[in-house]
Amino acid sequence: MTQFIDSYARKFYYLRLSITDVCNFRCTYCLPDGYKPQGATNKSFLSLDEIRRVTRAFADAGTEKVRLTGGEPSLRRDFVDIIAAVRENRGIRQLAVTTNGYRMARDVARWRDAGLTSINVSVDSLDARQFHAITGQDKFHQVMRGIDAALEAGFSKVKVNSVLMRDVNHHSLQTFLDWIRHRPIQLRFIELMETGEGSDLFRRHHISGEVIRDQLIMQGWQRQIRARSDGPAQVFSHPDYQGEIGLIMPYERDFCASCNRLRVSATGNLHLCLFGDGGVPLRDLLVSDAQQPELQARIAESLGHKKQTHFLHQGNTGITQNLSFIGG
Incomplete structure (x- = not known):
């Protein structure tokens, strides 16, 4: 099977695989009213065997990196088994997870033993009270212990995601810089993105990352070269x-x-695309290993319909009602 390539000659080395859309946090920019099931209440999430088959199909077509997302992926009871199943693919060099971090202190060593290579933790404020206000959970110190546990378990670096919001944390750059001065943490500011349910919040709190970039450059920070399977x-x-x-x-x-x-x-x-108009069903081709050629063919054919760009500038958020819907 040749590599997945779209009409604009973009090659796809990176799969973001959601394993649940359930989350136990109520972040203001994602699920301010808490998790509510979408559509039919009897739907089931991908099984361990289905996850094994879909990641094998991607790996055999050149995918080098898989990120497990949610919702909150560690809510799945078989999360460790999922990590091990994805790592069965020799072509998958990087296996990452994006987590709210609340279970890391307890479980992160097991995740690493199962084959996880990288962790992203969502932390939008280093002030415990503001963290509670943003997430709806008073778990700041628990998440901080989890980050320490990840480093102690042997992860050489932890990535921390912080959604950049005007008048919430955009003045906090120096606090974050002080925090990472002596810690192997990549602190990632993510611009607030408009979603179907979050238009009012977006208008109030969106601010360009250029504000941070200009401050970094003034302080002597240097931009690094991006590897082919890196994120954006x-x-x-x-x-x-x-x-x-x-x-x-x-x-x-x-x-x-x-x-x-x-x-x-x-x-x-x-x-x-995170902000595309619809999804291409794959589940009917995840029943048996013998369906892999047909599965890869459907994915490859679908790439002919991938747009050159998203349409966020026009306020078109596609079908993404919130960022837990397909894993951000």
């Missing part, structure tokens, strides 16, 4: 800091030109 972050380093800063700026021109990732939802639909 612009990464900056500084000789005086052990940590790094990443900026994810989806509203910047040409953001989509380097797109290298595809998404599969927790119910088995292929999404060509």
Whole structure:
């Protein structure tokens, strides 16, 4: 099977695989009213065997990196088994998870033993009270212990995701910089993105990552070269800091030109873009191993319909009602 390539010659090395859309946090920019099931209440998320089959199909077509997302992926009782199943694919060099971190202190060593290579933790504020206000959970210190546990378990670096919001945390750059000065943490500011349910919040709190980038450059931070299976972050380093800063700026021109990732939802639909108009069903081709050629053919054919860019600038958020829907 040849590699997955779209009509604009973009090659796809990176799969973001949602394994649940359930989350136990109530972040203001994602699920402010808490998790509510979408559509039919009797739907089931991808099984362990289905996850094994879909990741094998991607790996055999050149995918090098898989990120397990949610919702909150660690809510699945078979999460460790899922990690091990994905790592059965020799072609998958990187296996990451994006988590709210509340179970890391307890479980992160088991995740690493099962084959996880990278962790992203969502932390939007280093102030415990503000963290509680944003997430709806008083778990700041628990998450901080989890980050320490990840480093102690042997992860050489932990990525921390912080959604950049005007008048919430955009003045906090120096606090974050002080935190990563002596810690191997890549702190990633993600621009607030508009979703179907979050238009009012977006209008109140969106601010461009350029504000942070300009401050970093003034302080001597240098942008790093991006590897082919890396995510979309612009990464900056500084000789005086052990940590790094990443900026994810989806509203910047040409953001989509380097797109290298595809998404599969927790119910088995292929999404060509986080803000696309629909999903391509794959689940009927995840019943047996013998269906892999047909599965790969459907994915490859679908890439002919991938748009050159998202349409966020026009306020078109596609079918994404909130960021837990297909894993952000």
